[in-house]
Amino acid sequence: MLSRFSVFGVLAAGALVIASTASAQSDRLVLLNWSQYIDPALIEAFEDEHDVEVVENFFNSNGELFSMLQAGGVRQYDVIVPSNYFVPRLIEAGLVQPLDHDRIPNLNNLMEEFRDPGYDPNSEFSAAYQWGTTGLVYDRAALGEQPASWSVLFDESVNPDAPFALPEDGQVTLGVACAWLGHGYDCTDRDELEEAARLVLEAKDRRNFAGFIQGTPVLQQLVRGSVSAAITYNGDYLFFKTDDPEGYADIEFVIPEEGAEFWVDTMMIPAEAPNAALAHTFINYILDAQVGAQLSNWTYYSSPNEAALPMLDEVLQNPPVTPTDEEMEVLEFTPSLLGEDLRFMQQLWREVESR
Template sequence: MLKRNTSVALAVALGSLTLAGSALAEEGKLYLFNWTEYMDPEIIEAFEEKYDVEVVQNYYNSLPEMFAKLNAGGVSQYDIIVPSNYYVPRLIETGLVQKLDRSKLPNFANVREQFQDPSFDPGSAYSAPYQWGTTGIVYNTDTFPEAPKSWSLMFDPEVNGDYPFAIIGDGQVAMGGACAALGQPYDCTGLDSWREAARLMIETKNRDNFSGFTDGTPALQQLARGVTHVGMSYNGDYLYFKSEDPESFENLAFMIPDEGAEMWVDSMLIPSEAPNPDLAHKFINFILDAEVGAQLSNYNYYASPNAAAEPYLDEVLTQPPSQPSDADMERLRFTPSLAGEQLQTFQQLWSEVQAR
């Protein structure tokens, strides 16, 4: 789920979607629909060479965008999609994806035990893990040399002071943070908890130093420039930009609040009418190879769900913040998948937060 979605990437993505919509699927081609900048080009080249095929990559910048494209006929245009965990049940329930043929995925045995039977897809009937990571707080250590390991750095004006801050634009993740700040579980779903969290969000966004709803990559860019002093982002993006520009990120730190935060898993699924499902299974099995899985994580700076990949991982991926501490792991929760009336209620609350 690499969120390095700059305006250039967005333009490329939209162009790719247009092309994909007008192209007919062909044999000998794998159609991959993925987040922007979330795949090592050398992995694609190796797969193409091994199977003598062409991989056609198309991109999305948000899960709603991906979901809408599938509903508009994309189920017959793509062979692989890479959604986040809380969209997987929605894709299954709406019939947009098909079950995996595990006999074609011998490398699934490489998957860590904790990812083989996820709550969002029991028994991994439809999904195979791609990458996983966490969503936390990134802050300026010069501004907050004794920062509490807490959501209060963002939601409590007495702790934050007058320093500019941003909150992530994903409604469920943002509201999860607000729930945790109020002493509720990050993955709260009760209406009363949501209402309380929505009130906190409205109070927070109406503070003079709130700079707006800003997603992972732009949030990191604002922090690096000193436009904001606190923001929400992803551990892999943080590590990537820190490696690319260590000077600008020297005074920025990533933390998982003690009240709890998001752990997410991006998985590979096959759309229900995929043009080349056999080739899709070959691709999934290829990614689940030990060395390929490590190569993917070494490129993305996100943790690998592949136990067999461990010996090949770069050192930075074997320690925090890529690998959370045992204590932090206990505090991490999946963002819940919502459907039906519950989803509608949440969307209404989030719309109110954004409007007020």
């Protein structure tokens, strides 16, 4: 759900300044994306094809993206890349505009399940960009061979000493705790969420709890040995392992049998985007079959683009990038909470963080 490589991002405040300068020019597209989440060659090709400049700004979490739009970014950015469970929040808040499907014929390249997703029926406001999974990552040298289970994080008898971390994203962490408790990753029942919060507090109180660390930077801590188990994203894991096979030789990624997250990052257009026409052109460009394949081959994430599948590198067609049928059965979207349900979850997580 999040991208990946956010540790290399820039400060949001600086990004807003850049966007403010760029947005007044009709020959510029201002893209607000997760850092290191698009092949620079694709940006250059789009600029050359349409004789425009693409200005890239970055955010580090969906919450930060939401705040940036509320702070004026809704009038400064042309394309944004939120995760699926934030799509309904952005729509409800009036921060995004419907897509003009006539301007995006390549929407038809998307697999059927991505053309009409539950978080945005008929892709009225969003177009799928990349998809992936969030799973358990651990150091086999420190913990030995572990089963595909969240037990290494929540069962002290399984891991009494090795340092472990949990993500800063409250909804993901509570979802994982719900899965371990047998309620399913996508639990929304308040009693179940409160039970999950108590479990996270118990984990937080253990002496080998290393802190709340997001999925990308924790991979670097795993290879340094300061963390032995954590939660991360399948594409980031493969990216780092491919880049440093020796350093990550004992680092394993698994989808726990109790359940885990299946996420989709999407492309949307802010409600008052200064260049909505060019934004539609850019989204259509990303959904081209060859472009979609090049994008995934660079990011190490799965493509929702059915037309791109024959051109994907072989490594992307196998685990951990493409889950097995058995793994797909236990994967769930992070629920798209709104209204009182969202406020309840946010308050619950604030209490977890503050204790």
